[in-house]
Amino acid sequence: MTRNVRIGLLGCGNVGGGLVTLLGERREQIRERHGIDLEISSVLVRNGEKKRRGVDPEIITTRAADVFASDPDIVVELIGGVEDAARFVGAAIDSRRSVVTANKALLAAQGSEVFARAKRHGVRVGFEASVCGGVPVIRTLRVGLAGDCVESLTGILNGTCNYILTLMEEGQSFEDALAKAQELGFAEAEPSLDVDGHDALQKLTILSAIAFGGVPAGEVQLSGIRGVTLRDVRRALREGRVIRHVASSRIDDGVLRLSVRLELLAAGDPLAAVRYENNALVVRARAAGELTFLGRGAGALPTASAVLADIIDIAQAA
Numbered sequence: 001m002t003r004n005v006r007i008g009l010l011g012c013g014n015v016g017g018g019l020v021t022l023l024g025e026r027r028e029q030i031r032e033r034h035g036i037d038l039e040i041s042s043v044l045v046r047n048g049e050k051k052r053r054g055v056d057p058e059i060i061t062t063r064a065a066d067v068f069a070s071d072p073d074i075v076v077e078l079i080g081g082v083e084d085a086a087r088f089v090g091a092a093i094d095s096r097r098s099v100v101t102a103n104k105a106l107l108a109a110q111g112s113e114v115f116a117r118a119k120r121h122g123v124r125v126g127f128e129a130s131v132c133g134g135v136p137v138i139r140t141l142r143v144g145l146a147g148d149c150v151e152s153l154t155g156i157l158n159g160t161c162n163y164i165l166t167l168m169e170e171g172q173s174f175e176d177a178l179a180k181a182q183e184l185g186f187a188e189a190e191p192s193l194d195v196d197g198h199d200a201l202q203k204l205t206i207l208s209a210i211a212f213g214g215v216p217a218g219e220v221q222l223s224g225i226r227g228v229t230l231r232d233v234r235r236a237l238r239e240g241r242v243i244r245h246v247a248s249s250r251i252d253d254g255v256l257r258l259s260v261r262l263e264l265l266a267a268g269d270p271l272a273a274v275r276y277e278n279n280a281l282v283v284r285a286r287a288a289g290e291l292t293f294l295g296r297g298a299g300a301l302p303t304a305s306a307v308l309a310d311i312i313d314i315a316q317a318a
């Protein structure tokens, strides 16, 4: 028997639009394979006049209340930012609806409150898309390694920084590489969240909470990539090494240590081979050993793939 599951979609930009496209392609297979028919009941945007490919204009609204009035089973938050997103996610949870979000800024700032609230109301929060886009690292840490003990996480979590460093290896200046990243839509017009390391730290904070939850946090080391020059990059290459912006966390003396900084890596290091906008995560676990994940950490369809996986997971469990 097929069960109808209604989705209230908050935001129809890059990722929201990607979700609409992917659901359009996959709806029939999901119905056959999982016995659930996923239907978007309402879509919240800021600009209600703009046409959205694949979306019936009748269900587009600029009022969040309309989304809740459309009686969704799951609310999918893809507007970004913290304040409005927190309000809408809170309202969804309070009305006993599970939430799926890609919003690392919200989770890094208010994750514990969001999860505690969801627990109180007996609903779930899916957030696979918030770190490493289409690479399922959160599910791996939560489910795949549930019986193991994670010892360290080391990764390249910001595709924009990695893209800039790769272009610098090809001879472009920092400024030209950043402009190219902005032209291709990898970097925001105001790029400090990426290039100063805050985005990578937000993602590392989310992953570390899953891997090492409950361990008291110690000092955080944070630096970005603005100071890197072409001379630095060339000198590293001459020495057979590469410069990468590396996020890592581990427990040291009972304290969780987080660091996001530039590192000189030997050519054989798994992270040295990560180029352009790709993301990677190396997990060291006591029993499983070293696991490496590599893939597209952003973009409409990779991120929508993770969002849709969470929707299916939650819809099936309901």
Ligand SMILES: NC(=O)c1ccc[n+]([C@@H]2O[C@H](COP(=O)([O-])OP(=O)(O)OC[C@H]3O[C@@H](n4cnc5c(N)ncnc54)[C@H](OP(=O)(O)O)[C@@H]3O)[C@@H](O)[C@H]2O)c1
Binding pocket: 010, 011, 012, 013, 014, 015, 016, 044, 045, 046, 047, 048, 050, 078, 079, 080, 081, 084, 102, 103, 104, 105, 129, 130, 133, 297, 298, 299, 300, 303
């Ligand atoms: N882009 C990626 O590759 C990527 C990867 C991983 C995670 N994420 C996360 O996914 C989320 C969405 O990112 P995105 O790139 O899709 O953003 P985006 O392209 O800017 O889209 C945001 C959407 O939300 C709507 N919106 C924003 N604020 C709103 C508000 N206060 N009320 C109503 N509607 C509002 C916008 O409406 P209008 O269209 O009318 O402006 C737009 O449709 C963010 O949390 C981001 O960090 C993105």
